[in-house]
Amino acid sequence: MKLAFLYAGQGNQHVGMGMDLYEQYPDFRRFYDTPSAGFNIKELIQNGPEEVLGETRHTQPCMVAFCAGITALLEQEGILPQMAAGLSLGEYSALTAAGVFDPDTAIALTAFRGKAMETAVGDLPCGMAAILNLDRDTLQKACDEASSLGIVEIANYNCPGQLVIAGEAEAVKKAGELALASGARRCIPLHLPGPFHSSLMSPAGDALADYFKKISFGEMRFPVIFNTTAKSLQPGETIPALLEKQVQSSIYFEDSIRYMEQLGIDTAVEIGPGKVLSGFVKKTTKAIKTYAVEDAESLRAVISALKGETQ
Structure with missing residues:
Protein backbone atom coordinates (compact mmCIF):
# COMPACT_ATOMS: atom_id res chain seq x y z
CA MET A 1 0.00 0.00 0.00
CA VAL A 121 -11.74 42.80 -2.99
CA GLY A 122 -13.48 45.32 -0.74
CA ASP A 123 -17.03 46.00 -1.90
CA LEU A 124 -16.51 44.83 -5.49
CA PRO A 125 -19.41 42.54 -6.53
CA CYS A 126 -17.85 39.13 -7.14
CA GLY A 127 -18.88 35.52 -7.48
CA MET A 128 -17.93 31.93 -8.12
CA ALA A 129 -19.74 29.17 -10.00
CA ALA A 130 -19.23 25.46 -10.59
CA ILE A 131 -19.45 24.42 -14.23
CA LEU A 132 -20.40 20.79 -14.82
CA ASN A 133 -19.57 18.62 -17.81
CA LEU A 134 -17.60 21.05 -19.93
CA ASP A 135 -14.01 20.67 -21.08
CA ARG A 136 -11.29 23.11 -20.04
CA ASP A 137 -10.68 24.69 -23.42
CA THR A 138 -14.34 25.43 -24.06
CA LEU A 139 -14.76 26.99 -20.63
CA GLN A 140 -11.63 29.07 -21.14
CA LYS A 141 -13.13 30.44 -24.36
CA ALA A 142 -16.30 31.35 -22.45
CA CYS A 143 -14.23 33.19 -19.85
CA ASP A 144 -12.26 34.99 -22.54
CA GLU A 145 -15.47 36.19 -24.21
CA ALA A 146 -17.07 37.24 -20.90
CA SER A 147 -13.96 39.15 -19.82
CA SER A 148 -15.28 42.22 -21.65
CA LEU A 149 -17.53 42.62 -18.60
CA GLY A 150 -14.74 42.19 -16.04
CA ILE A 151 -12.33 39.63 -14.66
CA VAL A 152 -13.46 35.99 -14.83
CA GLU A 153 -11.05 33.06 -14.65
CA ILE A 154 -11.04 29.30 -14.14
CA ALA A 155 -10.23 28.98 -10.44
CA ASN A 156 -10.48 25.22 -9.84
CA TYR A 157 -9.76 22.21 -12.01
CA ASN A 158 -11.32 19.77 -9.54
CA CYS A 159 -11.94 16.60 -11.55
CA PRO A 160 -13.26 15.55 -14.95
CA GLY A 161 -16.58 17.31 -15.43
CA GLN A 162 -16.19 19.81 -12.60
CA LEU A 163 -14.53 23.19 -13.04
CA VAL A 164 -15.05 26.38 -11.04
CA ILE A 165 -14.93 29.96 -12.29
CA ALA A 166 -14.38 33.09 -10.20
CA GLY A 167 -14.27 36.82 -10.74
CA GLU A 168 -16.44 39.90 -11.01
CA ALA A 169 -20.14 39.13 -10.69
CA GLU A 170 -21.37 40.18 -14.14
CA ALA A 171 -18.46 38.47 -15.91
CA VAL A 172 -19.01 35.25 -13.95
CA LYS A 173 -22.72 35.32 -14.80
CA LYS A 174 -21.96 35.85 -18.51
CA ALA A 175 -19.31 33.12 -18.59
CA GLY A 176 -21.80 30.74 -16.99
CA GLU A 177 -24.40 31.55 -19.64
CA LEU A 178 -21.86 31.02 -22.42
CA ALA A 179 -20.78 27.73 -20.81
CA LEU A 180 -24.37 26.48 -20.79
CA ALA A 181 -24.78 27.53 -24.42
CA SER A 182 -21.61 25.57 -25.23
CA GLY A 183 -22.91 22.35 -23.69
CA ALA A 184 -22.29 22.54 -19.95
CA ARG A 185 -24.85 20.50 -18.05
CA ARG A 186 -25.18 22.92 -15.14
CA CYS A 187 -23.84 26.21 -13.82
CA ILE A 188 -24.14 26.33 -10.03
CA PRO A 189 -23.47 29.60 -8.15
CA LEU A 190 -21.25 28.98 -5.12
CA HIS A 191 -21.88 30.84 -1.90
CA LEU A 192 -18.30 31.65 -1.00
CA PRO A 193 -17.29 35.06 0.36
CA GLY A 194 -14.90 36.05 -2.42
CA PRO A 195 -13.51 35.22 -5.87
CA PHE A 196 -11.05 32.69 -4.47
CA HIS A 197 -8.10 31.60 -6.64
CA SER A 198 -8.50 34.44 -9.09
CA SER A 199 -6.23 37.39 -9.78
Whole structure:
Protein backbone atom coordinates (compact mmCIF):
# COMPACT_ATOMS: atom_id res chain seq x y z
CA MET A 1 0.00 0.00 0.00
CA LYS A 2 1.24 3.47 -0.92
CA LEU A 3 -0.78 6.02 1.02
CA ALA A 4 -1.65 9.70 0.56
CA PHE A 5 -3.52 12.01 2.90
CA LEU A 6 -5.92 14.47 1.24
CA TYR A 7 -7.06 17.51 3.20
CA ALA A 8 -10.42 19.19 2.71
CA GLY A 9 -10.79 22.86 1.88
CA GLN A 10 -13.30 25.48 2.90
CA GLY A 11 -16.99 24.85 2.32
CA ASN A 12 -18.01 21.73 4.24
CA GLN A 13 -17.42 23.07 7.75
CA HIS A 14 -20.38 22.74 10.10
CA VAL A 15 -21.26 23.37 13.71
CA GLY A 16 -20.36 20.34 15.82
CA MET A 17 -17.63 19.00 13.55
CA GLY A 18 -15.09 17.02 15.52
CA MET A 19 -16.84 17.38 18.85
CA ASP A 20 -17.17 13.61 19.26
CA LEU A 21 -13.39 13.39 18.72
CA TYR A 22 -12.90 16.16 21.28
CA GLU A 23 -14.96 14.24 23.84
CA GLN A 24 -13.46 10.80 23.19
CA TYR A 25 -9.77 11.54 22.50
CA PRO A 26 -7.83 13.71 24.98
CA ASP A 27 -5.00 14.14 22.47
CA PHE A 28 -7.41 15.77 20.02
CA ARG A 29 -8.48 18.46 22.49
CA ARG A 30 -5.35 20.57 22.41
CA PHE A 31 -5.99 21.48 18.78
CA TYR A 32 -9.38 22.97 19.64
CA ASP A 33 -8.15 24.51 22.90
CA THR A 34 -5.24 26.45 21.39
CA PRO A 35 -5.48 30.26 21.59
CA SER A 36 -3.55 30.64 18.32
CA ALA A 37 -6.57 31.60 16.21
CA GLY A 38 -7.33 34.66 18.33
CA PHE A 39 -10.78 33.31 19.23
CA ASN A 40 -12.19 30.24 21.02
CA ILE A 41 -12.16 27.50 18.38
CA LYS A 42 -13.91 24.92 20.51
CA GLU A 43 -16.67 27.33 21.55
CA LEU A 44 -17.38 28.40 17.97
CA ILE A 45 -17.35 24.87 16.57
CA GLN A 46 -19.50 23.52 19.37
CA ASN A 47 -22.11 26.27 19.49
CA GLY A 48 -21.83 28.26 16.28
CA PRO A 49 -23.74 30.08 14.98
CA GLU A 50 -23.24 28.55 11.55
CA GLU A 51 -22.93 31.91 9.81
CA VAL A 52 -20.08 32.98 12.09
CA LEU A 53 -18.27 29.66 11.62
CA GLY A 54 -18.75 30.18 7.89
CA GLU A 55 -16.83 33.47 7.89
CA THR A 56 -13.51 32.85 6.17
CA ARG A 57 -11.45 34.27 9.05
CA HIS A 58 -13.06 31.68 11.34
CA THR A 59 -13.54 28.76 8.95
CA GLN A 60 -9.91 28.46 7.96
CA PRO A 61 -8.25 28.08 11.40
CA CYS A 62 -11.11 25.86 12.58
CA MET A 63 -10.63 23.51 9.63
CA VAL A 64 -6.87 23.39 10.16
CA ALA A 65 -7.34 22.58 13.86
CA PHE A 66 -9.80 19.82 12.98
CA CYS A 67 -7.50 18.29 10.38
CA ALA A 68 -4.40 18.55 12.57
CA GLY A 69 -6.20 16.74 15.38
CA ILE A 70 -7.24 13.84 13.15
CA THR A 71 -3.74 13.62 11.66
CA ALA A 72 -2.26 13.37 15.16
CA LEU A 73 -4.64 10.54 16.07
CA LEU A 74 -3.77 8.63 12.89
CA GLU A 75 -0.06 9.11 13.55
CA GLN A 76 -0.47 7.70 17.05
CA GLU A 77 -1.67 4.52 15.36
CA GLY A 78 1.43 4.44 13.15
CA ILE A 79 -0.47 5.63 10.08
CA LEU A 80 1.61 8.10 8.08
CA PRO A 81 1.35 8.85 4.36
CA GLN A 82 4.00 8.72 1.67
CA MET A 83 2.72 12.10 0.44
CA ALA A 84 -0.11 14.58 0.97
CA ALA A 85 -2.19 17.16 -0.84
CA GLY A 86 -4.99 19.51 0.08
CA LEU A 87 -7.62 21.51 -1.78
CA SER A 88 -6.99 25.24 -1.38
CA LEU A 89 -7.00 25.79 2.41
CA GLY A 90 -6.31 22.06 2.75
CA GLU A 91 -2.80 22.65 1.41
CA TYR A 92 -1.97 24.29 4.75
CA SER A 93 -3.17 21.18 6.59
CA ALA A 94 -1.04 19.03 4.28
CA LEU A 95 2.02 21.18 4.99
CA THR A 96 1.31 20.96 8.71
CA ALA A 97 1.11 17.17 8.52
CA ALA A 98 4.42 17.16 6.63
CA GLY A 99 6.12 19.21 9.35
CA VAL A 100 6.49 22.51 7.49
CA PHE A 101 4.31 24.25 10.11
CA ASP A 102 3.61 23.31 13.68
CA PRO A 103 -0.16 23.29 14.31
CA ASP A 104 -0.23 26.54 16.32
CA THR A 105 1.64 28.36 13.56
CA ALA A 106 -0.70 26.94 10.92
CA ILE A 107 -3.79 27.95 12.89
CA ALA A 108 -2.54 31.51 13.39
CA LEU A 109 -1.42 31.71 9.75
CA THR A 110 -4.78 30.60 8.35
CA ALA A 111 -6.63 33.00 10.66
CA PHE A 112 -4.53 35.75 9.06
CA ARG A 113 -5.08 34.31 5.57
CA GLY A 114 -8.83 34.21 6.12
CA LYS A 115 -8.93 37.88 7.10
CA ALA A 116 -6.76 38.83 4.12
CA MET A 117 -9.04 36.94 1.74
CA GLU A 118 -12.16 38.54 3.20
CA THR A 119 -10.85 42.04 2.65
CA ALA A 120 -9.01 41.55 -0.66
CA VAL A 121 -11.74 42.80 -2.99
CA GLY A 122 -13.48 45.32 -0.74
CA ASP A 123 -17.03 46.00 -1.90
CA LEU A 124 -16.51 44.83 -5.49
CA PRO A 125 -19.41 42.54 -6.53
CA CYS A 126 -17.85 39.13 -7.14
CA GLY A 127 -18.88 35.52 -7.48
CA MET A 128 -17.93 31.93 -8.12
CA ALA A 129 -19.74 29.17 -10.00
CA ALA A 130 -19.23 25.46 -10.59
CA ILE A 131 -19.45 24.42 -14.23
CA LEU A 132 -20.40 20.79 -14.82
CA ASN A 133 -19.57 18.62 -17.81
CA LEU A 134 -17.60 21.05 -19.93
CA ASP A 135 -14.01 20.67 -21.08
CA ARG A 136 -11.29 23.11 -20.04
CA ASP A 137 -10.68 24.69 -23.42
CA THR A 138 -14.34 25.43 -24.06
CA LEU A 139 -14.76 26.99 -20.63
CA GLN A 140 -11.63 29.07 -21.14
CA LYS A 141 -13.13 30.44 -24.36
CA ALA A 142 -16.30 31.35 -22.45
CA CYS A 143 -14.23 33.19 -19.85
CA ASP A 144 -12.26 34.99 -22.54
CA GLU A 145 -15.47 36.19 -24.21
CA ALA A 146 -17.07 37.24 -20.90
CA SER A 147 -13.96 39.15 -19.82
CA SER A 148 -15.28 42.22 -21.65
CA LEU A 149 -17.53 42.62 -18.60
CA GLY A 150 -14.74 42.19 -16.04
CA ILE A 151 -12.33 39.63 -14.66
CA VAL A 152 -13.46 35.99 -14.83
CA GLU A 153 -11.05 33.06 -14.65
CA ILE A 154 -11.04 29.30 -14.14
CA ALA A 155 -10.23 28.98 -10.44
CA ASN A 156 -10.48 25.22 -9.84
CA TYR A 157 -9.76 22.21 -12.01
CA ASN A 158 -11.32 19.77 -9.54
CA CYS A 159 -11.94 16.60 -11.55
CA PRO A 160 -13.26 15.55 -14.95
CA GLY A 161 -16.58 17.31 -15.43
CA GLN A 162 -16.19 19.81 -12.60
CA LEU A 163 -14.53 23.19 -13.04
CA VAL A 164 -15.05 26.38 -11.04
CA ILE A 165 -14.93 29.96 -12.29
CA ALA A 166 -14.38 33.09 -10.20
CA GLY A 167 -14.27 36.82 -10.74
CA GLU A 168 -16.44 39.90 -11.01
CA ALA A 169 -20.14 39.13 -10.69
CA GLU A 170 -21.37 40.18 -14.14
CA ALA A 171 -18.46 38.47 -15.91
CA VAL A 172 -19.01 35.25 -13.95
CA LYS A 173 -22.72 35.32 -14.80
CA LYS A 174 -21.96 35.85 -18.51
CA ALA A 175 -19.31 33.12 -18.59
CA GLY A 176 -21.80 30.74 -16.99
CA GLU A 177 -24.40 31.55 -19.64
CA LEU A 178 -21.86 31.02 -22.42
CA ALA A 179 -20.78 27.73 -20.81
CA LEU A 180 -24.37 26.48 -20.79
CA ALA A 181 -24.78 27.53 -24.42
CA SER A 182 -21.61 25.57 -25.23
CA GLY A 183 -22.91 22.35 -23.69
CA ALA A 184 -22.29 22.54 -19.95
CA ARG A 185 -24.85 20.50 -18.05
CA ARG A 186 -25.18 22.92 -15.14
CA CYS A 187 -23.84 26.21 -13.82
CA ILE A 188 -24.14 26.33 -10.03
CA PRO A 189 -23.47 29.60 -8.15
CA LEU A 190 -21.25 28.98 -5.12
CA HIS A 191 -21.88 30.84 -1.90
CA LEU A 192 -18.30 31.65 -1.00
CA PRO A 193 -17.29 35.06 0.36
CA GLY A 194 -14.90 36.05 -2.42
CA PRO A 195 -13.51 35.22 -5.87
CA PHE A 196 -11.05 32.69 -4.47
CA HIS A 197 -8.10 31.60 -6.64
CA SER A 198 -8.50 34.44 -9.09
CA SER A 199 -6.23 37.39 -9.78
CA LEU A 200 -8.64 39.57 -7.79
CA MET A 201 -7.15 38.00 -4.67
CA SER A 202 -3.72 39.51 -5.32
CA PRO A 203 -3.96 41.80 -2.25
CA ALA A 204 -4.26 38.65 -0.12
CA GLY A 205 -1.18 37.25 -1.86
CA ASP A 206 0.76 40.41 -1.03
CA ALA A 207 -0.36 40.25 2.60
CA LEU A 208 0.69 36.62 2.86
CA ALA A 209 4.10 37.38 1.34
CA ASP A 210 4.73 39.88 4.15
CA TYR A 211 3.43 37.48 6.80
CA PHE A 212 5.68 34.66 5.59
CA LYS A 213 8.75 36.80 6.35
CA LYS A 214 7.88 36.56 10.04
CA ILE A 215 7.55 32.79 10.38
CA SER A 216 9.80 29.78 9.88
CA PHE A 217 9.25 26.92 7.46
CA GLY A 218 10.37 23.44 8.47
CA GLU A 219 11.68 20.66 6.26
CA MET A 220 9.05 18.36 4.77
CA ARG A 221 9.14 14.83 6.14
CA PHE A 222 7.17 13.65 3.10
CA PRO A 223 6.28 15.41 -0.17
CA VAL A 224 3.29 17.70 -0.52
CA ILE A 225 1.68 18.08 -3.95
CA PHE A 226 1.07 21.79 -4.51
CA ASN A 227 -2.18 23.17 -5.94
CA THR A 228 -0.70 25.53 -8.49
CA THR A 229 1.81 23.11 -10.02
CA ALA A 230 0.21 19.69 -9.37
CA LYS A 231 3.67 18.46 -8.44
CA SER A 232 5.90 18.16 -5.40
CA LEU A 233 8.39 20.94 -4.67
CA GLN A 234 10.71 21.37 -7.63
CA PRO A 235 14.25 22.81 -7.78
CA GLY A 236 14.13 26.60 -7.62
CA GLU A 237 10.67 26.68 -6.04
CA THR A 238 9.96 27.85 -2.49
CA ILE A 239 6.96 27.10 -0.31
CA PRO A 240 6.25 30.77 0.52
CA ALA A 241 6.18 31.70 -3.17
CA LEU A 242 3.87 28.80 -4.00
CA LEU A 243 1.47 29.71 -1.20
CA GLU A 244 1.48 33.36 -2.22
CA LYS A 245 0.64 32.27 -5.77
CA GLN A 246 -1.96 29.75 -4.64
CA VAL A 247 -4.38 32.25 -3.13
CA GLN A 248 -4.61 34.21 -6.40
CA SER A 249 -4.17 31.50 -9.06
CA SER A 250 -5.91 28.44 -10.45
CA ILE A 251 -5.63 25.22 -8.48
CA TYR A 252 -5.20 21.90 -10.26
CA PHE A 253 -6.58 19.17 -8.04
CA GLU A 254 -7.41 16.76 -10.87
CA ASP A 255 -3.84 17.05 -12.12
CA SER A 256 -2.55 16.51 -8.58
CA ILE A 257 -4.51 13.26 -8.32
CA ARG A 258 -3.09 12.06 -11.63
CA TYR A 259 0.43 12.96 -10.49
CA MET A 260 0.01 10.94 -7.29
CA GLU A 261 -1.26 8.02 -9.33
CA GLN A 262 1.86 8.24 -11.52
CA LEU A 263 3.98 8.08 -8.37
CA GLY A 264 2.29 4.86 -7.30
CA ILE A 265 -0.27 6.07 -4.77
CA ASP A 266 -2.98 3.41 -4.52
CA THR A 267 -4.77 4.49 -1.33
CA ALA A 268 -5.95 7.91 -0.14
CA VAL A 269 -7.46 9.03 3.14
CA GLU A 270 -9.51 12.21 3.01
CA ILE A 271 -9.31 14.19 6.24
CA GLY A 272 -12.00 16.78 6.90
CA PRO A 273 -15.79 17.10 7.01
CA GLY A 274 -17.55 15.57 4.03
CA LYS A 275 -16.24 13.39 1.22
CA VAL A 276 -15.79 15.93 -1.56
CA LEU A 277 -12.17 15.03 -2.33
CA SER A 278 -12.95 11.31 -2.34
CA GLY A 279 -15.54 12.08 -5.00
CA PHE A 280 -12.95 13.96 -7.05
CA VAL A 281 -10.57 11.01 -6.83
CA LYS A 282 -13.25 8.52 -7.91
CA LYS A 283 -14.15 10.68 -10.91
CA THR A 284 -10.49 11.00 -11.91
CA THR A 285 -9.08 7.47 -11.51
CA LYS A 286 -10.08 3.96 -10.54
CA ALA A 287 -6.54 3.16 -9.40
CA ILE A 288 -6.75 4.88 -6.00
CA LYS A 289 -8.91 3.45 -3.22
CA THR A 290 -10.39 6.12 -0.97
CA TYR A 291 -11.28 6.37 2.70
CA ALA A 292 -12.56 9.38 4.64
CA VAL A 293 -12.21 10.45 8.27
CA GLU A 294 -14.57 13.07 9.65
CA ASP A 295 -15.66 11.77 13.06
CA ALA A 296 -14.82 9.21 15.74
CA GLU A 297 -16.67 6.36 14.03
CA SER A 298 -14.98 6.85 10.67
CA LEU A 299 -11.60 7.31 12.39
CA ARG A 300 -11.85 3.89 14.02
CA ALA A 301 -13.10 2.30 10.80
CA VAL A 302 -10.22 3.72 8.75
CA ILE A 303 -7.60 2.73 11.31
CA SER A 304 -8.97 -0.84 11.30
CA ALA A 305 -9.11 -0.98 7.50
CA LEU A 306 -5.60 0.39 6.94
CA LYS A 307 -4.02 -1.80 9.57
CA GLY A 308 -5.76 -4.77 8.01
CA GLU A 309 -4.27 -3.92 4.62
CA THR A 310 -0.74 -3.77 6.00
CA GLN A 311 -0.89 -7.07 7.87
